[in-house]
Structure formats: C-alpha cells, structure tokens
Amino acid sequence: MRAARGLATLLAGALFGFGLALSTMIRPEVVLGFLQFSDLGLMLVMGGAVLVVVLAYKLAPRLLSKPLLGDSFHAHPSAWNRDTAVGSALFGVGWGLCGVCPGPAIASLGTGNWSLLWALGGIALGALVQGLRANGGVLWTEPRA
Amino acid sequence: MNLYTSLFPHGWQHYLLGGVLIGTGVSLLFLFTGRIGGMSTLFSSTWSFAVQRPFFQQARFVDSRNWRLVYALGMILGAMVWWLGWAGGAPQTTTVPAWQLAVGGFFVGYGARLGNGCTSGHGICGLGSLRWPSLMAVLTFMATAFLTANLAAKWLA
Numbered sequence: 001m002r003a004a005r006g007l008a009t010l011l012a013g014a015l016f017g018f019g020l021a022l023s024t025m026i027r028p029e030v031v032l033g034f035l036q037f038s039d040l041g042l043m044l045v046m047g048g049a050v051l052v053v054v055l056a057y058k059l060a061p062r063l064l065s066k067p068l069l070g071d072s073f074h075a076h077p078s079a080w081n082r083d084t085a086v087g088s089a090l091f092g093v094g095w096g097l098c099g100v101c102p103g104p105a106i107a108s109l110g111t112g113n114w115s116l117l118w119a120l121g122g123i124a125l126g127a128l129v130q131g132l133r134a135n136g137g138v139l140w141t142e143p144r145a
Numbered sequence: 146m147n148l149y150t151s152l153f154p155h156g157w158q159h160y161l162l163g164g165v166l167i168g169t170g171v172s173l174l175f176l177f178t179g180r181i182g183g184m185s186t187l188f189s190s191t192w193s194f195a196v197q198r199p200f201f202q203q204a205r206f207v208d209s210r211n212w213r214l215v216y217a218l219g220m221i222l223g224a225m226v227w228w229l230g231w232a233g234g235a236p237q238t239t240t241v242p243a244w245q246l247a248v249g250g251f252f253v254g255y256g257a258r259l260g261n262g263c264t265s266g267h268g269i270c271g272l273g274s275l276r277w278p279s280l281m282a283v284l285t286f287m288a289t290a291f292l293t294a295n296l297a298a299k300w301l302a
Contacts, residue, residue: 023167124254126253
C-alpha cells in the first residue's frame, strides 16, 4: 500500500512536470511574455489544468468513499486574510520579476537549465525567512520601547 | 496578422495539452491518495528536516514532507522525459539575469509561504476546489505580477 501510494505520487508528479515542460511554462521568458501580454498561452495552461481538477475534485468524492490508496479526501485549506493578501501580492512581485514559480523551479532541474537554480535557491531562502519570522521565530524580535 | 496569431503567436495546442496534463497529474494524486498537490508547501516542509524551530515542526509539514519530495522527484523526472524525448536533450538556458532570478525567487518563496499558496496551490488546486479565497489570491498575484513584469521590462531593459 505504501509503495503503491509512493508510485502513484511519483506518477502524478511526473505528469505535472511533463505538462509544465510541454507547455513551455518552465521557460521564464514565456511566463514574462505572458505577463507583458505578448502571448496569452498561459491562460490555456491554467484553464486546462483547472478544468480537469474541478471535475476530479467534484467527482472523486461522490463516486468513492475514500481515495483508491488513501484514507480520506483532503480539502484545500485557504482563507482570505491579511497574510494571504500580503503574501499573494509579494508572490506576484517576485513572479513578475523572475518568471519562475515553485513548480517550474523544481521541474526545470530535469531539463538541465542550471541558471534556474538561482530562482530555486531564492525560493528556498524566502520560504526559510518566512518560517523564521512566523510565530515562534526569533530571527527578529520587536524592540521594546 | 489576425487576432488568433496575435494572441497566440506560438500556437495554442501545446499550452492546452500541457495544462490538461498538469491537471491530470493533480487529479491522479487526489484520486489515489486524497492529497492536494500544490507545490509551494514543499519549500517549508523540506526545511523541517533541518530546522528545529516550532514553526517548521508543525504536523502539516512533518507529516507531508516525504510524499512532497516524492512528488517533486516525479516532476523532475517528467520534465526530463520531455527534455530527452521531445527537446533532443539540448541544454536549456535563460536570458533572465541571475540576480533577477534570485531576488524574484526570494519574493516568490516568501510570498507563497506567507499567502499559503502559489500558482499551483491557489491557482490550480484552490480554483479547482472552487474556493473564493483562492480566487482572491490569484487575482491579487496576477495583478502585482502584471505590474512588476511591465515595469521591469521598461526600467531594466
């Protein structure tokens, strides 16, 4: 069961990575071109992906009491609050500057595009700093007046 | 030049097919394991191996860190299949300068983790779940990304 679940996860990731590469979304130039309105292709990437996922997320829990190799269907955790708003805005600034988001940063490792390691390193560092600043972190403490 | 070639100068089939394959991957993960396959959480969960602070030791990171790495490995392999089979294994490069990749990447990582989602987490999984907070997140990052990319093209060119 565990091995089968790992294999399914690997296969799911592989389809994701192949799709990112085929759609050229792993090329920062294509993403930046889209953001500058010179090629709207990425709307088709996002639209095609969302359409399939809507069907799967709606249908699977109706047809099955639990996942084929798992215990329960998870729900997407999202809330609209200050952190989501500020975080999304900052994410967009970064994405607009470099044209690389987390999925393509990982997938591009499989295409020998070593320049994108700069982006991957930046993302890892950003995630580290976010975690250190979040509750329980002591990287910066508020000075007491 | 008609409307079609001006909107999609590089054609549209590979975009749509790529998107459908991405969606199929996320869907298979859900169908087989019940998991929600956003990517950005990987960048917090993997730090839990090395950083002992309470934030990184939360169950949601520690319990998911192994499968997220397997999922990421799958992404690398999938992209490699495309690279070797469809792109002839020619070295891929980018003209975006290293500093822009690193600084932009930092904001991508910080922002996606603070906002709890990225293009795949809020974009594909969140919109796929028809969650309105994710729609708000997507509209927010699309707006700042459009703005930044156009200003950067103007000032940094």
